[in-house]
Amino acid sequence: MANEALRVAMAEAGETVESLAEKVGVDPKTAARWLASGRIPHPRTRVAVAEVLRRDAADLWPEPFRRRDLPWFRPWAELEQDATSLRWYEPLLVPGLLQTEGYARAILGTGGLVAPSEVDQIVAGRLERQAVLCRDAPPQLVAVVDEVVLRRPVGDRAVMAGQLAHLARVAEWEHVQVRVIPAESPWHTGLAGPFILGRLPDGAELAYLDNQLRGQVVTDPLDVASLGRRWESVTGEAFPQRRSIELIGEVATTWT
Numbered sequence: 001m002a003n004e005a006l007r008v009a010m011a012e013a014g015e016t017v018e019s020l021a022e023k024v025g026v027d028p029k030t031a032a033r034w035l036a037s038g039r040i041p042h043p044r045t046r047v048a049v050a051e052v053l054r055r056d057a058a059d060l061w062p063e064p065f066r067r068r069d070l071p072w073f074r075p076w077a078e079l080e081q082d083a084t085s086l087r088w089y090e091p092l093l094v095p096g097l098l099q100t101e102g103y104a105r106a107i108l109g110t111g112g113l114v115a116p117s118e119v120d121q122i123v124a125g126r127l128e129r130q131a132v133l134c135r136d137a138p139p140q141l142v143a144v145v146d147e148v149v150l151r152r153p154v155g156d157r158a159v160m161a162g163q164l165a166h167l168a169r170v171a172e173w174e175h176v177q178v179r180v181i182p183a184e185s186p187w188h189t190g191l192a193g194p195f196i197l198g199r200l201p202d203g204a205e206l207a208y209l210d211n212q213l214r215g216q217v218v219t220d221p222l223d224v225a226s227l228g229r230r231w232e233s234v235t236g237e238a239f240p241q242r243r244s245i246e247l248i249g250e251v252a253t254t255w256t
Helices: 004-013 017-024 028-036 043-053 071-082 101-112 116-134 157-170 221-237 241-253
Strands: 085-090 140-146 176-181 195-199 205-210 215-218
Touching: 004 028, 004 043, 017 028, 017 043, 043 071, 071 116, 071 195, 071 205, 071 215, 085 221, 101 116, 101 157, 140 221, 157 176, 157 241, 176 221, 176 241, 195 221, 205 221, 215 221
Parallel strands: 085 140, 140 176
Antiparallel strands: 085 195, 195 205, 205 215
């Protein structure tokens, strides 16, 4: 089935099959198939096309985005599922792929800013995403968090106890590392904000940034490289894996 939405977006942007293919780095025959047969490109390519056409990728290819995630998050959720490795820094929260249901609900329910029905939807989408860590060929995940993440109460004590027990358990998986930056560490570059670096099967690297309103997929090589340097700085502040697991266990006992 032809992709009429893509055809209209290309016409309005003044792009031909050849010009679009050149800008996103594919063969013109490949781009032509997106129009004629409605084939769905790789997630990274969908993001690139959407940027060129100044459209939401979900408007051009709605099928992959029929998920429970927030619309602006869906491009990253798709890329996350394709990633072979993820390097994730969070200064304030447990990373989403490692959150328990109770912890996620407590975060989203704080302040009454999100309707209960929307909380249910976002939590369900977050838990579905976590299945990527249990598949036959899971991505390598390295998560770095600040110690305050372990000690700041989210929900009640039972929620925190359950979350830290889950974190310690998952950190023992062969393809997962959880490393903690100790509280006594001085100001470091990561405290400017959370970020995720992802590597795709073809070796391409990209990143994701989040803020109070929405997230942003970062594809510019210079920006990704800059975040890579910040990652090296952040990991230099963190305890090694084994000491981090010990610390998680120690803090977990304070919540029981």
